[in-house]
Amino acid sequence: MSQFYLLGYFVICVIVIALMNSFILKKKNKATSKIGEVVATENLPTTAQSNNVNDGAAPAQKPIKVGKILFVLMFGMFIAILNQTVMNVLLPLIMNDLNTSTTTAQWLITGFMLVNGMLIPISAFLIERYGFRKLFITAMISFTIGSLICALSSSFPVMMFGRVVQAIGAGILMPLGMNVFMTAFPPEKRGTAMGTMGIAMILAPAIGPTLSGWIVESYHWNVMFYGMFALGIINLLFATAWFHPKKELSNPAFDLQGILYSSIGFGGLLYGFSEAGSKDWSSPQVVIGLVLGVVFLALFTWRQLTVEKPLLELRVLKYDIYTLTLIINSIVTMALFGAMLLLPIYLQSIRGFTPLESGLLLLPGALIMGLMGPIAGKLFDKYGIRILAIVGLSITAYATYEFTKLTGETPYSHILVIYILRSFGMSLIMMPIMTAGMNQLPQHLIAHGTALSNTIRQVAGSIGTAVLVTIMTQQTTEHLSNYTNALTTNNAFLNSQLSQLGSSGIMSLYSKAISTSTINGINDAFLFATLLGLVALLLSFFLRTPKINREK
Numbered sequence: 001m002s003q004f005y006l007l008g009y010f011v012i013c014v015i016v017i018a019l020m021n022s023f024i025l026k027k028k029n030k031a032t033s034k035i036g037e038v039v040a041t042e043n044l045p046t047t048a049q050s051n052n053v054n055d056g057a058a059p060a061q062k063p064i065k066v067g068k069i070l071f072v073l074m075f076g077m078f079i080a081i082l083n084q085t086v087m088n089v090l091l092p093l094i095m096n097d098l099n100t101s102t103t104t105a106q107w108l109i110t111g112f113m114l115v116n117g118m119l120i121p122i123s124a125f126l127i128e129r130y131g132f133r134k135l136f137i138t139a140m141i142s143f144t145i146g147s148l149i150c151a152l153s154s155s156f157p158v159m160m161f162g163r164v165v166q167a168i169g170a171g172i173l174m175p176l177g178m179n180v181f182m183t184a185f186p187p188e189k190r191g192t193a194m195g196t197m198g199i200a201m202i203l204a205p206a207i208g209p210t211l212s213g214w215i216v217e218s219y220h221w222n223v224m225f226y227g228m229f230a231l232g233i234i235n236l237l238f239a240t241a242w243f244h245p246k247k248e249l250s251n252p253a254f255d256l257q258g259i260l261y262s263s264i265g266f267g268g269l270l271y272g273f274s275e276a277g278s279k280d281w282s283s284p285q286v287v288i289g290l291v292l293g294v295v296f297l298a299l300f301t302w303r304q305l306t307v308e309k310p311l312l313e314l315r316v317l318k319y320d321i322y323t324l325t326l327i328i329n330s331i332v333t334m335a336l337f338g339a340m341l342l343l344p345i346y347l348q349s350i351r352g353f354t355p356l357e358s359g360l361l362l363l364p365g366a367l368i369m370g371l372m373g374p375i376a377g378k379l380f381d382k383y384g385i386r387i388l389a390i391v392g393l394s395i396t397a398y399a400t401y402e403f404t405k406l407t408g409e410t411p412y413s414h415i416l417v418i419y420i421l422r423s424f425g426m427s428l429i430m431m432p433i434m435t436a437g438m439n440q441l442p443q444h445l446i447a448h449g450t451a452l453s454n455t456i457r458q459v460a461g462s463i464g465t466a467v468l469v470t471i472m473t474q475q476t477t478e479h480l481s482n483y484t485n486a487l488t489t490n491n492a493f494l495n496s497q498l499s500q501l502g503s504s505g506i507m508s509l510y511s512k513a514i515s516t517s518t519i520n521g522i523n524d525a526f527l528f529a530t531l532l533g534l535v536a537l538l539l540s541f542f543l544r545t546p547k548i549n550r551e552k
Helices: 002-028 034-038 065-083 087-096 107-130 134-153 156-184 187-218 222-242 256-276 285-304 314-318 318-348 355-383 384-404 413-428 432-439 443-487 491-542
Strands: none
Touching: 065 134, 065 156, 065 187, 065 222, 065 491, 087 107, 087 156, 087 187, 087 443, 107 134, 107 156, 107 256, 107 443, 107 491, 134 222, 156 187, 156 443, 187 222, 187 318, 187 355, 187 413, 187 432, 285 314, 314 318, 314 443, 318 355, 318 384, 318 413, 318 432, 318 443, 318 491, 355 384, 355 413, 355 432, 384 413, 384 432, 384 491
16 A cells, blocks of 8 residues: 555655646746846857857757756756765665675765765856766766676775765755756846745755665665666756756866865864764864864865855855845755654654655655745745745744654654645745745856855755754753662652563563653754744844945
8 A cells, every 4th residue: 555655656656746846847948048148058168169159058049048057057966965865774784685784884975975065165167168068978977887886896995896886966956957047047036936946946855765675675776776867868868958058157266275175174063063973072083083073164264265266156245135044945855854864763663664665654744845946936036035934934933842842652644744844834845945045146146156055055954953963862862861760769659660561571671662662852953943943033034135236
């Protein structure tokens, strides 16, 4: 029966994506692409070369079908994000087949994340140097080849190499996608456009656990990577035929020193916080990672503020609404990533649901977010950001607070309803708040703004996961200690009752104590996530819809 429901959910997902793409095609194919209107033809360094050089793009005079471009882009982003969300479920089977320890196998996730974190900050440089089309196709080729390597791997080093090759492509796709969307649409229409892009960003993380859970139960883990490879090939074929956005190229200097500082700085932070989620905060790996991250980020900041042509223009932070939306988005991301980790732990480890059942619970919320994305974007275009942020964060904070009341008997249906409500609140803020900040930036800073935004969100997600896992672990230990102290009291009546249980009864009671303590620890972590939501809600009252910056 669960496979029947899974098939139904996937059909709904396909319908949602098809309808959204049809909406774009209907609206945007009526007119010449804004991409061609806003920016010059890609890779035209001189007038003499203009007749011969076009980077494979369509002729400048021919209207570009934006719907097809955005479909290819969303398809690629969907595949890349989906790939990031399946490893947690597949990891135990991969560990068993490749005969590796948990610590070693965890690098399949950590290494992927580190490569992503190192590439995103330099994405602005890559976009200005190579343009949209070349960079997108190169990224998709890298991701597709990496997927094939993972599918064929029979040892951990080969698997790790495949994940790194995948990450090289995936790390470029997100900032590149945001840049294309911001370029393709005028500022007053970006809310709807970014809401549509949110379909890929929101549906993939929810479909990932469901799909990987089904594969775990029905097939070998490498089927997932063969699927990624096939989808990558299909999207490359679409990209070759349809993906011809235009981007004026420049020739920025290759700042090796800046790239080095950026890679070590952001990589150190991401590694430190990711390790803190599974190790103690005082462990050498965590301390060294965080110290290196802070030191080299300070050097990176100094470098970017003093060099003539910075790799990542940090002066985007002087735009107040951009900076405020970046802070709010980071706080929301911390709460979102943590909750996506805590719920599966509760559902699978405590309640005994299968990975597939756990994934199916998350899927309806993602569908709500996917359906609401374009609607929230239209509301943003019409009413601005403040009212959307206040309403969305109020709903999100309330629903998150409801998750602080979990017990060992909380009905599956109740959890489902609360998660859907939380997803509805999230849908009103995730993409609109990002769009509001970007609208304040002039066109030449969009690439830098998206690179910085994606980088900070990646770090925030790692911080949120590490902090919430730490709170859950520490509070679980505290609750278990209190529970044990209560059982080992000198109360004669209680000791008499315990002695009658026998060893098996005491072990059962202790097992129950562990389960209850873990649930209470998860509730405490959700309480911290609620506080994060309230902080973001307070900051949202200071938001305003910025004056659209039309400076090139």
